[in-house]
Amino acid sequence: MKLSTLVKNHAVWMTTPGPYGDIVLTSRVRLARNLSGHRFPGWSEESGRKAVLEEVGPVVQALPEMSEGFFAELNELEARDKHFLVERHLISRELAARSSGCAAAVNRRQSLSVMVNEEDHLRLQSIQPGLNLRAAHAAADAVDTALEATLPWAFDPSLGYLTACPSNLGTGMRASAMLHLPALVLSGEIGRVVHAANKIGLAVRGFYGEGTESLGNLYQVSNQSTLGDPEEAILARIHKVIERIIENEKNARLKLLDENPSTVRDQVGRAYAILRHGYIIPSKEALNLVSMLRLGMDLGLLPPDEHGLIDTLLMDIQPAHLQFAAKSKLGAEERDILRAEILRRRLHSLPAPGTFPENAPEADDTP
Numbered sequence: 001m002k003l004s005t006l007v008k009n010h011a012v013w014m015t016t017p018g019p020y021g022d023i024v025l026t027s028r029v030r031l032a033r034n035l036s037g038h039r040f041p042g043w044s045e046e047s048g049r050k051a052v053l054e055e056v057g058p059v060v061q062a063l064p065e066m067s068e069g070f071f072a073e074l075n076e077l078e079a080r081d082k083h084f085l086v087e088r089h090l091i092s093r094e095l096a097a098r099s100s101g102c103a104a105a106v107n108r109r110q111s112l113s114v115m116v117n118e119e120d121h122l123r124l125q126s127i128q129p130g131l132n133l134r135a136a137h138a139a140a141d142a143v144d145t146a147l148e149a150t151l152p153w154a155f156d157p158s159l160g161y162l163t164a165c166p167s168n169l170g171t172g173m174r175a176s177a178m179l180h181l182p183a184l185v186l187s188g189e190i191g192r193v194v195h196a197a198n199k200i201g202l203a204v205r206g207f208y209g210e211g212t213e214s215l216g217n218l219y220q221v222s223n224q225s226t227l228g229d230p231e232e233a234i235l236a237r238i239h240k241v242i243e244r245i246i247e248n249e250k251n252a253r254l255k256l257l258d259e260n261p262s263t264v265r266d267q268v269g270r271a272y273a274i275l276r277h278g279y280i281i282p283s284k285e286a287l288n289l290v291s292m293l294r295l296g297m298d299l300g301l302l303p304p305d306e307h308g309l310i311d312t313l314l315m316d317i318q319p320a321h322l323q324f325a326a327k328s329k330l331g332a333e334e335r336d337i338l339r340a341e342i343l344r345r346r347l348h349s350l351p352a353p354g355t356f357p358e359n360a361p362e363a364d365d366t367p
Helices: 003-008 046-061 079-087 133-148 182-186 190-199 231-259 261-277 283-298 304-316 319-326 332-346
Strands: 024-033 070-073 103-106 112-116 122-129 173-180 202-205 218-223
Touching: 003 070, 003 079, 024 133, 024 231, 046 070, 046 103, 046 112, 046 133, 079 319, 112 133, 122 133, 133 173, 133 231, 173 231, 173 283, 182 190, 182 231, 182 261, 182 283, 190 202, 190 218, 190 231, 218 231, 231 261, 261 283, 261 332, 283 304, 283 332, 304 319, 304 332, 319 332
Parallel strands: none
Antiparallel strands: 024 122, 024 173, 070 103, 103 112, 112 122, 173 218, 202 218
16 A cells, blocks of 8 residues: 555544544554564664564564555655654654664554554554543554564563663553543643643653644643553553543533633634634644634534544644645645645534533532
């Protein structure tokens, strides 16, 4: 499969509703694995990385899950191509910055990807819609088991899977969910939630993971360490915390409806007006405005069956996606103009925000 096929088709997790889909966009599980007898990529020469790629590349491509999938070495891709894969959350920014001896594989549904010679020799990643960590883990674990039958993993009986970063020792697993938390941001409660998650060993990061800011009120919540606990215990802990954050966000939304309904109407109405009638919209502003439309749908101001439209827009208005749409390299202002054009066109049939439904549910006061 060519990259152009990935571009033309949205990932299954972008278009398929999942559990708690009004707040949780995706669940992701990533497994870090290394080959015994080889240096970690960061300490390896180019020849060493190429040797690893030659060993693992054919095995990865032969996986049944990767049938008719996409596989490419990073030095074969243009900068735009790499940025597109990052925007789709199929590879990391760190892998995109590399080239020789590095590669990426993606299945046709864009629910599984394998990164070769990022920080570790292999990073196996599974993405599912909504809060579905166990399904994401099952898919990643199946790929891990298949690869382990052929490839010699670096494993220590006491430490578990050996990884380049000590924080990944043990299971080598990072489980995360992408949460849409506009009400917690609007109410000023997001800082408290982030602090509480950090205190119990979870990381709360921005739209593209570690070292990035939150865009569109989207936050990634993940475990910070993998040593000492089995995978099921890690999944259960993060699932429990995410459910609590979901509850906090729902309560914050209901509180906004009760105490500041005009503010919410204003935020959603302004977002609708700019997105429907703007002609130059920068990326960050667009994501934040689209976030407000998503909130409007969840609160009954806009049709709730348009989540798929909004979630695909979150991807389609990003820089590399826009350049693929234009089939040419675009400057910043050209992207802002095209972004506004796409938003006007795609949102053309979306009705103007209405009023809140009667008999809205009361907030849950459970501590």
